[in-house]
Amino acid sequence: MAYSKGEKYDEKTTEGLIKTYRESISLLGEDPEREGLQKTPERVAKAMQFLTQGYQMDANAILNSAKFHEEVSEMIIVKDIELYSMCEHHMLPFYGKAHVAYIPNGYITGLSKIARVVDVYSRRLQVQERLTHQILNSIKETLNPLGVAVVIEASHLCMMMRGVQKQNSVTTTSAFWGEFEKNETRSEFVKLISSRLH
Template structure:
């Protein structure tokens, strides 16, 4: 009787076993104990968005809800009297779902971890300011954008942070459903907790589309919020210096 060939998987397993057995004992031990590389907590995989050319999107657990979100946007289109089957709207639910997940990517980021990744001991106690950091966020009341700038100042207490991390913290909190008052406070407290500085000042100036394109419809209006902590709250001279520097 003709002998049957072993299954392909069994053959591959046999070859792998033979290959390992040919290694020296030292090489076999090294192979077994080599750990898998661990990803950094903030490192994310990227996936290609087929609806936006080569635009790369961060992928996180929330993207598992993409189909459900897309169906919700389809219902919205029908609810406002549109036909989601017409050519211009065929891919709109999926595009809108992906956009919303990107607009709210701050939920997957940890501001304290961002700050801790670039803290440095430094004998410096003069004011540090980063001004006019762009902000794009979504009002949690109407889900329409508000946008503007954020200026940050702090008085170091023997410790400084990489200045790009201040912009990253602003991005983390603004890429969530927000109100401007809470956004300003979250930025200030995140810096205070990570750096333990002598003082922190944060000023946010934004235009709210819920006031521009609906409701009172007042183009040109802007909202300014501020949070002053430590020396910036208790010492008028420090506060005045900060306010003068961000104006000039």
Template structure:
């Protein structure tokens, strides 16, 4: 984000405060436009970055063909419909074909998909597709749990509700035993 763009964002935040009836010159709000612009730069840093770039370094699986599960990856993102947060956990399971990736790369992949205005369904698909395309595993399954403030704090106001989205590719599409193994893995503590 260029200085001019950041400045324009700060001015727009200031305008929003005025439209809402606030005085952007009062002590508590003087630096708010600057802080909000800085926060937006951070939380939307994934815009324009292809999520699959998180998986660029792969390794030989050395014959390992069992399921690999990385679970409870925290994420925070913004609903693209209301620009308010939703957050939760992502769970990733895959069966390598010939290539594996460092486990921390899955956290980075989730991070890249969440650092943009998002919907949970697309985020789940982007994670699964990136893994499927880069690693070409036998199968991949991704489950994302989310709590959406647009549902909990406004509108229908149903706090405590959560949404679960799941994408299956390859061998996970038709193999119920793999699906159950993945589900048991993410349910265990």
């Protein structure tokens, strides 16, 4: 699958979602023909396609689009990557930051591509645990590095707005592979993502 940029909306999908959201608004007790709601089903249909566009994207193709041979074997970290995703259990957002590192084994990729990989998997109906491992596995499979590390810190609106209603909770997930399974390398990574060097 080729990698391309830009927002795209499938006409058939949009039409189906518009109908569904119009019915949902009515079932919730509102009038979908009220002035303020007339265009809401279309807006939500397009918003949901944007928020789940990761299904139409290939993370490995993105990494391969800027893959370069380079004799570097030191840790490369892209930290504080903003992420926005949708909890698959309640379809409410969760948001936060991803910190991603890898140790090259002959190949590097463009730094922006790491952030795009985070977007590919976060722009889907997700759980944070799976998201963490999907990012790691894509980098592992495509670049064949010596090691990969991913840490995600996120706040979940399904916990903040409903259910337990805890506004200040943050969920942290991590995945380590290869050299990062060694305590010394993992500790260096955690220390670097925790510091403020800039």
